[in-house]
Amino acid sequence: MVKELERAGLPVVHVCTVTPISLTVGANRIVPAIAIPHPLGNPALDKDEEKALRRKLVLKALKALETEVDGQKVFED
Numbered sequence: 001m002v003k004e005l006e007r008a009g010l011p012v013v014h015v016c017t018v019t020p021i022s023l024t025v026g027a028n029r030i031v032p033a034i035a036i037p038h039p040l041g042n043p044a045l046d047k048d049e050e051k052a053l054r055r056k057l058v059l060k061a062l063k064a065l066e067t068e069v070d071g072q073k074v075f076e077d
């Protein structure tokens with residue numbers, strides 16, 4: 001699905017917990033997530049820490065979305 005949306009001209013960010021799978025399926029913009037049961041958060045953190053973690057991930061995904069890529073790119077820290 002990610003490749004088809006990109007092919008149609010819609011930039012896509014694939015936020016995932018297992019980046020090798022994203023690379024295998026051909027996603028162009030890949031943002032690593034936290035963990036399989038909680039990809040966009042960590043329930044062990046207190047409220048403010050988790051909010052900061054989620055914000056960081058969303059901002060990273062938005063930055064990836066506006067970045068022009070030629071091929072696949074994993075957006076690490």
